[in-house]
Amino acid sequence: MKTQLALILAATLSVPALAAEPVAKGDPKAATSIVTQVCAACHSTDGNSATPANPTIAGQGYEYLYKQLMDFKSGERKNPVMAGIVANLSPADMKNLAAYFSEKQAKPRTAKDKDKALLGQKIYRGGVQGSGVPACASCHGADGRGIPVQFPRLAGQHAAYTQLQLNSFRAGERANDAAKMMRVISAKMTPQEMEAVAQYIEGMR
Numbered sequence: 001m002k003t004q005l006a007l008i009l010a011a012t013l014s015v016p017a018l019a020a021e022p023v024a025k026g027d028p029k030a031a032t033s034i035v036t037q038v039c040a041a042c043h044s045t046d047g048n049s050a051t052p053a054n055p056t057i058a059g060q061g062y063e064y065l066y067k068q069l070m071d072f073k074s075g076e077r078k079n080p081v082m083a084g085i086v087a088n089l090s091p092a093d094m095k096n097l098a099a100y101f102s103e104k105q106a107k108p109r110t111a112k113d114k115d116k117a118l119l120g121q122k123i124y125r126g127g128v129q130g131s132g133v134p135a136c137a138s139c140h141g142a143d144g145r146g147i148p149v150q151f152p153r154l155a156g157q158h159a160a161y162t163q164l165q166l167n168s169f170r171a172g173e174r175a176n177d178a179a180k181m182m183r184v185i186s187a188k189m190t191p192q193e194m195e196a197v198a199q200y201i202e203g204m205r
């Protein structure tokens with residue numbers, strides 16, 4: 001059911017040229033020297049970053065990871081730190097890096113604020129009646145593991161990073177979401193709802 005709904009939503013909402021698409025797989029082994037020399041400092045060698053501002057990228061979908069790296073490079077997704085990092089990477093490097101991190105295991109975390117996480121669970125599973133926020137589960141999956149190729153994994157992500165992304169979608173600073181899906185959704189959310197759902201997501205496993 002959930003998967004079907006996501007597919008229907010995807011079919012009606014997505015603009016193919018901007019959405020993550022199936023991409024021939026890179027070679028994870030070929031990425032190891034770039035990982036240790038560049039990425040590990042912020043995302044850790046296994047992709048489970050220790051600092052909340054740096055996202056965990058372990059276990060994230062291959063196509064999504066590749067799309068984000070390409071978007072940082074083209075400026076479609078704006079971030080000064082990542083723009084500097086990808087400037088010297090080729091599409092082949094980015095495929096290898098996406099393959100490397102997609103094959104790593106995301107380590108579980110726990111929600112730090114249980115009360116907020118409880119409200120967040122309601123929003124994640126059922127959306128917000130009245131304001132029209134849809135259930136996050138309908139696209140990101142009931143378990144938060146995402147639905148390849150279009151919908152990224154959220155489960156276990158640092159709450160601070162999730163909140164930051166929701167705010168930047170809302171402000172239109174992050175505008176690389178196909179068919180404005182996340183910009184439309186985040187515009188309907190209050191800061192409290194964003195915080196609550198980010199808390200719940202950090203504890204999802």
Ligand code: HEC
Binds near residue numbers: 042054057078082
């Ligand atoms: C100096 C720290 C730093 C380094 C080094 C770094 N990153 Fe990042 N990375 C970040 C930050 C901060 C973000 C979040 C950007 C934002 O808020 O949009 C990010 C975001 C990302 C994302 C998007 C994740 C998502 O969930 O959308 C990917 C993919 C990524 N980095 C991959 C890499 C790879 C691969 C390397 C090595 C080639 C690397 N990063 C090196 C700090 C870093």
Ligand code: HEC
Binds near residue numbers: 123124150154
């Ligand atoms: C209609 C489908 C859909 C629904 C419903 C949806 N999302 Fe998303 N979401 C997406 C897509 C597509 C992306 C990837 C955008 C891109 O390609 O950069 C995304 C990306 C995200 C990201 C960025 C992930 C990262 O690693 O940077 C966060 C955070 C997020 N969504 C949170 C939520 C939350 C919270 C909800 C529920 C309130 C929700 N989403 C509901 C489609 C959806």
